[in-house]
Amino acid sequence: MATPASITIEDVESTTPGMVVKLAKFTGQLDESNVDEKAQQIYQLIEQNPANLNLIFDFEDLEYMNSKSIGYLTDWYGKVYENGGKIVIAKTRPNILDILQVVGLTQLIKTFSTIDEAKFAITH
Amino acid sequence: MSNTFLWIISGVLSSIPVLVWLYLLFSDRKKEKKLLALMFSGGIIAVLTVFLLEFFWGYFPEFDPFKWVENNISNPTYYYVALFIVVGILEELVKQMMVRYVDSKKVIIQTINDSIRFGIAAALGFAFAENIVYFYMVMQNESIQQVIITVLFRSIFTACGHMVFSGIFGYYFGIAKFTIDISLQKGLEGKKHILALILGRIFRISYAQALREIKILQGLLTAMGIHAVFNFLLQLNQILPSIIIVVLGFLFLRYLLQRKAGNLILISDIDEKRRSNMGKNDEDVVLELVGLWFEQKKFVDVMHICERLLERDPDNNVVKLFKAQAMDKLDPNNPYRKIIETMLGKQRNSQEVSTIAYYRQKKEIAGKNLSENQKEKLFRFIDRKKDQEDEVFKLKI
Numbered sequence: 071m072a073t074p075a076s077i078t079i080e081d082v083e084s085t086t087p088g089m090v091v092k093l094a095k096f097t098g099q100l101d102e103s104n105v106d107e108k109a110q111q112i113y114q115l116i117e118q119n120p121a122n123l124n125l126i127f128d129f130e131d132l133e134y135m136n137s138k139s140i141g142y143l144t145d146w147y148g149k150v151y152e153n154g155g156k157i158v159i160a161k162t163r164p165n166i167l168d169i170l171q172v173v174g175l176t177q178l179i180k181t182f183s184t185i186d187e188a189k190f191a192i193t194h
Numbered sequence: 195m196s197n198t199f200l201w202i203i204s205g206v207l208s209s210i211p212v213l214v215w216l217y218l219l220f221s222d223r224k225k226e227k228k229l230l231a232l233m234f235s236g237g238i239i240a241v242l243t244v245f246l247l248e249f250f251w252g253y254f255p256e257f258d259p260f261k262w263v264e265n266n267i268s269n270p271t272y273y274y275v276a277l278f279i280v281v282g283i284l285e286e287l288v289k290q291m292m293v294r295y296v297d298s299k300k301v302i303i304q305t306i307n308d309s310i311r312f313g314i315a316a317a318l319g320f321a322f323a324e325n326i327v328y329f330y331m332v333m334q335n336e337s338i339q340q341v342i343i344t345v346l347f348r349s350i351f352t353a354c355g356h357m358v359f360s361g362i363f364g365y366y367f368g369i370a371k372f373t374i375d376i377s378l379q380k381g382l383e384g385k386k387h388i389l390a391l392i393l394g395r396i397f398r399i400s401y402a403q404a405l406r407e408i409k410i411l412q413g414l415l416t417a418m419g420i421h422a423v424f425n426f427l428l429q430l431n432q433i434l435p436s437i438i439i440v441v442l443g444f445l446f447l448r449y450l451l452q453r454k455a456g457n458l459i460l461i462s463d464i465d466e467k468r469r470s471n472m473g474k475n476d477e478d479v480v481l482e483l484v485g486l487w488f489e490q491k492k493f494v495d496v497m498h499i500c501e502r503l504l505e506r507d508p509d510n511n512v513v514k515l516f517k518a519q520a521m522d523k524l525d526p527n528n529p530y531r532k533i534i535e536t537m538l539g540k541q542r543n544s545q546e547v548s549t550i551a552y553y554r555q556k557k558e559i560a561g562k563n564l565s566e567n568q569k570e571k572l573f574r575f576i577d578r579k580k581d582q583e584d585e586v587f588k589l590k591i
Contacts, residue, residue: 134475137482151553165476172472172480172502174495178553 072103077111082126084193090155091124091192093185099134109142116149123155126188130161140173147178160188200333201326208325211349212318215357219314226311229302233312236292237319241327243288259284274429275422282359282421285320289356290363290414292316297371306368307456310447313364317356324356325349351440355424358443359417365450366413372460373406375511382485382512455518460511470507477507484516493520 075098082091092115100108116123125146135143147157159181162170170176182188220230251258263276293309293316296302303309325348332344369376380386387405394404420439427436450456470477480503488496500517507513559572 135479137479137486140479140483141486148553151556165473168472169476169479172506173483173499174502178557 072107073101074098075100075104075108077108079111079115082189082193084124086193089122089124089193090119091126091189092119093126093128093189095128095131097131100132100139101134101136102138105136105139105142109139112142112146113149116146116153119155121153121155123150123153124192125150125155125157126185126192127157127159128161128185129159129163129166132163132166135166135169140169140175143175143179147175156192158182158188158192160185200330204326204329204333207329207345208322208349211325211353212322215318215353216315219357220311223311229300229312230315232296232300232302233293233315234319234322236296237289237316237321238323240285240288240292240316240320241323243291244284247284275426278425278429279418279422282425283418285356286359286363286414286418286421289313289316289320289360290367290417293360293364293367303368303371304459305457306365306372306460307451307453309368309371310361310364310450310456313360313362313367314357314447317360318353320360321348321353321356325353351437354444355421355436355440358440358447359421359424361447361450362420362443363413363417365447366409366416368456370406370409370413372511373402373409375460375515377402377405379485379512379515382481382516383489384485453518454521455515458511458514458518460514467509468507470510472503472506477503477510481512484513488516488520491523493523496520497524 075096078095078097080093080095082093084091094112094115112125115125150157157179159170159179161183162181167176167181170179170181180188180191182191216230216234220226223230251261255261259280260277263273263280267273267276290313293313297309297312302312328348329341329345332341336344377387377390387401387408390401390405390408393399393408394401397404420443424436424439427433427439472480480499484496484499484503487499497517497520500513500520503513504510504517556573559569562569564572
């Protein structure tokens with residue numbers, strides 16, 4: 071049985087014309103049982119918005135990320151960045167932030183302690 | 195000439211090549227001299243053990259494997275094959291017993307390469323003692339020309355052969371000694387040894403323990419097998435193939451000794467082991483990712499993650515192994531890398547491009563005060579490097 075996890079996506083208003091900003095809220099635990107399925111949601115989002123997609127990942131309720139999900143995060147970053155977009159992460163739990171720092175992903179993806187800070191960073 | 199004089203001459207003649215080999219192989223290892231001397235002595239004792247066994251079989255021929263071969267195999271070719279297989283098995287068994295015994299008493303093997311080096315030292319001790327007997331016998335019965343040929347051949351190729359056989363066993367023994375760390379690392383790459391799993395279940399022992407026994411047996415069988423083939427070819431006067439076996443084996447050992455992973459000190463005092471300051475579950479996630487990316491040949495990323503991880507958990511042998519192996523893969527002298535480069539006709543390729551570094555470079559260029567044209571040029575350069583990498587990965591060599 072798959073571990074409970076969800077990704078809910080909402081639009082974020084942007085003053086810059088042509089810029090698409092989405093807030094993706096992750097909850098639960100991303101592990102082997104659900105990560106492939108959940109990752110498709112983000113891939114679909116990237117496909118639907120081929121250019122200037124800016125993503126804010128809200129990790130406040132994300133309890134666990136397995137190695138595969140970190141691999142996906144790197145891949146999403148590559149795809150979004152190639153098309154002129156950005157990814158930022160907000161409200162990461164210390165243990166997940168620790169993992170991202172050791173992996174080196176924080177060199178690419180900025181992390182913020184609040185959603186507002188993340189929104190400001192992505193829209194300016 | 196008196197017998198005593200012949201023994202002295204034999205001793206001098208067999209010590210010359212040994213001294214040369216010891217100098218060539220171990221002159222840079224000043225700290226290990228006593229241990230190497232201990233292993234060398236172990237090799238000499240191994241020859242004496244063979245003589246003792248032969249003496250014992252004289253009284254109890256029912257235990258004599260040579261007699262068994264003589265009584266049961268009438269075809270001369272098969273007889274020779276069997277005879278030299280028995281010699282190979284016997285010599286390798288006693289040599290490896292010495293290495294294992296000395297290590298169990300003194301805990302001298304701290305790295306995989308230590309195991310290879312001490313195996314080689316024991317082999318030199320064995321070749322030294324064996325050559326004394328051979329030279330003495332040849333000088334008693336053969337012409338001066340035959341003596342010179344025997345001395346030259348045995349000094350160079352037989353001594354080298356012993357080093358190769360025991361060095362290869364030493365490699366497997368080193369792997370066996372550190373199976374806990376190595377099996378953990380291989381497990382993270384998604385690799386499992388099926389036979390170790392099966393044997394572990396049958397004999398109710400741990401996976402690492404089963405793998406350890408398999409590796410020791412694999413080393414012993416490989417060393418005995420090559421030794422038997424070498425002896426058999428020599429007996430048939432097939433000098434060139436036997437020289438080729440020794441030269442290839444020597445090159446293989448040289449390659450093994452150059453690897454960074456082989457020089458890692460994997461033994462540590464549990465009381466002095468520093469604790470990780472990263473959560474166990476979090477570290478496991480990172481290690482799984484390291485295994486995944488290692489499998490995907492992202493060696494630069496693996497190296498960088500391992501460096502950061504070692505700052506948090508400095509005594510983690512699995513992380514050290516991943517880092518050293520990633521460095522070995524990136525080593526410009528790595529033969530596998532050379533094969534890939536030769537096949538593709540490219541100077542440098544792949545694996546040096548880090549996924550994280552690739553995007554970081556692009557970000558840095560985007561932030562620079564350059565014209566759009568200049569930025570575009572730099573982007574194209576980075577992309578070309580990345581394309582090369584993808585091309586190599588698709589080949590899956």
